[in-house]
Every structure is written in structure tokens, then in C-alpha cells.
Amino acid sequence: MRSYSVRDVERVLQLAPDTTRSLIRGGFVHPARGPRREYRFSFQDLIVLRTARALLEAKIPKKRIRRSLESLRRNLPESMPLSGLAISAVGDHVVVRDGDARWQVDSGQYLLGLDVSLQDGVLHVVEHRQAVPAAPAPVHDWFAQALNLESSDPDGALSAYRHAVDSDPHNAAAWTNWGRLLHERGRTDEADAVYRRALAQIGPDPLLLFNQGVLLEDLGRSAAALAAYQTALEEDPELADCHYNLARLYEALGKPQHAIRHLGQYRRLLSGDGH
Template sequence: METYTLSGIQSMLGLSRAVITGLIAAGFVTPSRGKRREYRFSFQDVVLLRTAHRLQAAQIPPRKILRSLQRLKATLPEELPLTGLRIAAVGNDIAVREGDTQWAADSGQMLIDFEVKPAAAGNVSVLAREPQAAPVEPASAWFDRAVELESARPRDAEAAYREAIRRAPDYVDPYLNLGVLLCDTRRCREAVEVYIEGLKHAPEEALLYFNLAIALEDLQRTDEALACYEACMRLAPAMADAHYNAARLHEQLGHATQAIRHYSEYRRLSR
């Protein structure tokens, strides 16, 4: 059976490491472990993670995503395949649909797509929905479009990432991808600005600090890069790559003790 690495999942889905590890910690996604104790994700895990990504893009709070999906998993019968369900944001709630049935993930309360009222003669009449304005395209749609455009039309991809950020300033993933895209085209100064803007809206996102550190390294701003790796590790102590990069920079700066400490931690986490 084919499996996927954590970095592969991040690249494939555009999900931040924080969301992925949060779902693992909540017990909703249970990847296996490889020979070096690295996470290995099944296709079913990919489906669940993609669902979490969609809910995050709809600006459902992360705690509510984790709580609702946990409750959903606990209440489903074992023989019902979770991957056969449709899970989506409805306003500020999370709804689950199986066939023609829809219910709220938090409460289990059934949801309906029409309204009814008693008619004068005692019969039940179905009220037609009033015409609604066309829905505004969500930030997630712009993000998905940017991912598809990256390889062939990077400028259009950049514009789509920026539109996703404009529509949802606290949506972390467009900042991450846009910064990488800018660095890949030797525009690291602009990438630094993008990551700093992202941190204004998501100051607890370790991966933003990690990517910012890499961009600062490319600009030869070593001390600032090291400070960002340290901030990243404070938020995510188990991020092995941050320890390795910090060790390398400490070594360059002649900080032997700090370099040894981070190399040792990197080896421990990579087992």
C-alpha cells in the first residue's frame, strides 16, 4: 500500500505542519511510522487531512475542527467508511452529509435544506428558497488555483495566492506557499515581507518562522535567521529540521556548544 511522508502531505495539500500534527495529537488521524519513526500517511489519512484543510480555509476555528471531527469519529458506526462522507462548513458550524441525510458534527442534530410551515387548511407547505446572490469564491478556491498554476504560470499563481490572503488574512497556507514561490524566483526580500505579514495574523505558526529563517539565510542575514529558528523551536520543539538548521548556523558562527546541542536533538528526533 502506498504511503506518504509528512513533507509530501504538506506539498500535496498545502496544509501547515501545525494543523497536521494537531490532527494527529487529537487522534483523528493515525499515521503509521517508518523505519526512522517518521510519519507515514495512508490514502484515507490524505482524505481526512484534505477535509480538515477545507474547514480551515472556511475559517472554522482549529479547535472546533478538531473537536467536531473527534466527536464525529466517535459517533459513527464502525462499518461506515468515513471517507464516503462529505464534510463541509455551513456558516460557523461543521455539517456532515451521507446521501440525502445531513447532520451537525458537534451536536448530531439533523439538518434540512428546506423550511416548512402549516398552511391555512392544516397541510404542510414547502417554502421555496428566495433567490440568493452568487456565492463569493472562498480563499480556499484561490489557494487551490494557485497550487495548480505554480509550475506553468508562476506569476498567475502569485496573484492567486495574494488574492487568497486578501480574502482570508489569517489563512496561513497561502503565505507559506507564496513565500516559497518568491524565494524560488530569487525574490527572497519579498518573501520575508510575506512571512512577516503572515506572522502578524498567525504569531503561533512555527512553520512561518521556519520558512522566514530560510529566506533570511538566503539573504545572508544569519543572526536574524537563527533567531527565527529559535522561535520556531519554541513553538514546535519536535521540528527536527529546525534543530539541524540552527546547529549548522551556530557552527558557522563558532558557537560549538549550541551546535552540538542542536545536532544531538536533531539525531534524537530523526530516529
């Protein structure tokens, strides 16, 4: 079953990473963890996240939102149905439609209208607020193509990521994924060059620095990895995975006090108490 990264959530749902982490800390969704302790979201998680944000924006009480989301998750299919999916307000109810089938999630005046579909293997979520004029045809989405190709055609994905950064040099997610995929393919020198180019182009992006730190660790460059992780935390002190990796690294370097401090912060962030 396909899973989605924090960057995928940002692209598909237009949710900033800090908003996603806030919803996780609020208990609205419980994503799995990948091999690097990074968040991995299911199709259901994506729908629940986007619905949670819409309900919060509608100022629905959190207790009622949780009840609605629990019901929504129970009724959602495990993967995208071929007919697509729509979540909308009908009268005073939230209704989910899968093809011709419809079910009520909960009652309440919810300002919500989402259409979910798969196009060329890529998940799309569209919120309907009001009619808008027809937009011109979009340019080719190299980033979406790269995401779709990663599991089936890694070389094609690498090429698409290269096109993505060529077309938008400030696309931090494309740079990050390009470097990560090169790293996973064992092309560490190329990955290192991509991360350095990216940082020179867009500045200190926390996820980019985090991935660079992972690479530097694997290359045995512990001091450089420490610097990358520390800079990432300067940009985003709530990057829990970075605290976790720093704790491991400090322990390996024989600095238990530093390791304990970062492990404690990692646990506090996971529990929802970052202070």
C-alpha cells in the first residue's frame, strides 16, 4: 500500500509541515514511521488531515471533530476507489460519496467540500469554496511525476526531479527528494553534490538539512552531520526526527548528556508537549 511523506502532504493538501505536525500532536491522525523515523501517511491519513483542517477552520469543537474523524476513518476505503471520493456538506450533515454510495459522517454545519481523485497515479484533493474562472492549462508537474515514478522507475524519477528543480530552483521538496533518492540508490557523491547545490540555492531548509545529515552520517562524516542536524533544528526546533538522530549520534560519539537531552526533546515532541 502506498504511503505519503510530509512533503507529499504539503503538495497534495496544501498543508504546511508545521500545520501537519500540529494536527498530529492534537491526536487527529496517527501516521506510521518510516525507516528513518520519518512520518509516513496512508491514503486515509491524508483525507483525515485535510478534513480536520477544514473542520477546525469552521470552528467546530475539537471533541466533536474527533468524533466525526473517527467515524470518517471507519468508513473510508483503504485506498482510492476508481470512482473517486467526495466529502461535502449536505444540509446539516457531512456526507461522503464513493461513486453512487453515500454515508453520513456526523451532523453539524460544516463548511466542507472536497473532491478526491487519482490522475495518472497521483492523488489529488480539491476543495470547492466558490466558482472560479477556468484556469489556463498547467505546466507539466515534474515533481508529481517523480513521486509517482519512485517505486516503479527510480531512474525516471531522478530525471523528473532534475527537471523539477530546473523549472523551479526554489522547490525545496524536489531538491530534498532528489538527494534522498540518489542516496538510496547508493550514489552518495551525487547526493552530496545535490544537497550542497540546493542549500546554496534556497538556503537552510530544515528537511533538506536533515536529509543531508543522514547522508553525512552514512559517509562517516560525523562532525558535518552534527552541524547539519543542529542547523536544521535552528530552523525548526520541533523537527522530532532530527532530535532522535542527534541523540543517536551523540551517544555514538560518547556524549551521553547531549544524547539524553535530545532524546528527551524527541519524546516530548511525540507526546505533544514540545516545551
